[in-house]
Amino acid sequence: MMRIFDRPRRTRLLVALLLSAALVLVTIDFRTKGEGPLDAIGRGIMAVIGPLQDAVSHALRPVGNFFAGFTQVPSLKGEISRLQRQNALLEQREHQVGDIARENDDLRRLLGLGKRLDLSTTIARVTGVGPSNFEHTVFIDRGSSDGIRKDMPVVAGAGLVGRVVETAGRSARVLLLIDPSSAVAARLASNGETGVLAGDAGDQLRFDLFDPEAAVKLADEVVTSGYQGGVYPAGIPIGTIARLQPRSGSLSRRVWVRPFVDFTSLDYLLVITGERTTR
């Protein structure tokens, strides 16, 4: 009797119980994805962790920046060079923007589309990033009590960031565009060719154009296409074509997009809460 309950056996029994419980949880989670009791517990943990993240990221941001800077030193040289090239490109663009904006305004007035992209938004601050290396998410300091709901699109100044996937009272979790499970209906701004854009766990996004013969070239701009009942409104900038894959005779054409948003340094974001009702 004593041997049955000796310590190594008790430990093995404990581990067996824990693993069995974990397997049961995996099964429950697969069956009730999105609205089960585990999601409610997850929201509870977010509600507890959210304010702590907010306080810690406020108080210890310099420490976090120190760690971030320390680990990023090897890539800073390349980053400076990339930013210099980007700066030159932006200066060139600046000259074009005024004219394009005026032309765009005229067209919008003509077509009566001015109000369509007039979206109501809520500013949110990033308080933390997801704990897993197998998922790309961030936490923000706005939640259901601020009117944030699941599937609301999130943008930064440069372009599309992702969408809200979970909310608690004062915090929410945002799935980033670079996550492999993220998919967005997108189109080329130049000719309107559409496709599906998805994350690829790297710094570029995979863009499958529906038309295998679509005319596409490097540096073409990609924006959200938007469709009835979709998550993202049309016309939100996403990025530019960075790499073309040779035509392979498949039913779609794959190209790669470099996003406008730098996902490693997100700070303030805009959550699109809906269209304005002032029309």
Added chain:
Amino acid sequence: MIYKRTLLVALLTITGLVVETSILGEATLGGTKPQLLLLMTVALAMGEGPALGAGFGFTAGLATDLLTGLPAGLTAITYTIVGYAVGRTRAQVQTPTAWLPAAMEFAATLGGVLLYGGISLLVGQEATGGSALVVHALLAACYSALLTPFLYPLVRGLGARLRPASALR
């Protein structure tokens, strides 16, 4: 005396999650975030034995799962196995060296990330696979080894302070 263990597990899980997602969240090494809760699991398993290692691994892993959109239970399975294996391995080492904690953190993180990737593929998740997974596991393992001198003594110290007289080791 079970309350001391419960307090230890709850305190370390919440602190680990907050630090991992806020302060260390953006401090990536080659795009890989530190696996702070796994590092804590290993430290506790080495100091307090396989039972607490597995128990803390389960709690920390489940908390991580519930805070992400990934299937609940996969990280819990991984951390439980790692906690138990490290505790058992440590018990076999008669003369530990100063390098043992860092070596153990490196090996356990490497094994843990590969195990998680393998389980994810088994259940049909779009986890990073192949050579990318190995690179990612190596980077995470190096990161854990680098953080060991700073965090390992803290976790071990806290574990010893909240150790009941009749601890299950």
